Amino acid sequence: MTTTIVATQHAFDIAEELQDPDLKQKIQEIYDLVLILDRQMQALEEENRELRRRLSSRGAASTATRRGVFGYWFLENETAPLCPVCCERDDAVSYLTQLERVSDGSRRVCGMCQSVFWEQRTSELPVIPGSPMCHVCGCLMLRLGRWYRCRGCGSARGIG
Numbered sequence: 001m002t003t004t005i006v007a008t009q010h011a012f013d014i015a016e017e018l019q020d021p022d023l024k025q026k027i028q029e030i031y032d033l034v035l036i037l038d039r040q041m042q043a044l045e046e047e048n049r050e051l052r053r054r055l056s057s058r059g060a061a062s063t064a065t066r067r068g069v070f071g072y073w074f075l076e077n078e079t080a081p082l083c084p085v086c087c088e089r090d091d092a093v094s095y096l097t098q099l100e101r102v103s104d105g106s107r108r109v110c111g112m113c114q115s116v117f118w119e120q121r122t123s124e125l126p127v128i129p130g131s132p133m134c135h136v137c138g139c140l141m142l143r144l145g146r147w148y149r150c151r152g153c154g155s156a157r158g159i160g
Contacts (some may be wrong), residue, residue, distance in 0.1 A: 083115060098119065104118075106119045134155060
């Protein structure tokens with residue numbers, strides 16, 4: 001882009017020496033457009049750098065693996081569970097709270113998306129390890145025949 005600006009300036013100087021006002025005006029218009037393009041290109045390069053920086057910081061979520069009976073995501077060499085909803089839907093790293101004992105049972109909560117993950121319920125049916133997570137709210141789903149039903153939001157999903 002710099003060479004284009006220099007060439008345009010050189011053409012403007014030649015038009016000035018030739019004393020051709022129409023040519024000088026057209027070259028000035030081209031010069032102004034090149035400067036606008038240069039500013040736009042600089043802005044795009046800055047945006048590109050920022051997006052690359054953000055993409056490299058998101059790389060942590062891609063090193064997470066799903067394991068354990070409740071299907072939580074874990075970063076390599078860590079024992080703190082990550083939110084399955086944030087990992088799968090947003091490709092983001094968000095740690096779940098410590099196991100909380102409440103009147104309804106034991107649960108973990110995501111600080112980012114506020115999804116609740118029950119590990120043990122004192123009422124209704126027990127939580128079955130290995131049950132899939134709800135695609136809407138992230139709660140565990142219970143199998144009902146050929147369907148899974150979410151205990152959190154009530155959404156349903158068929159099997160196979």
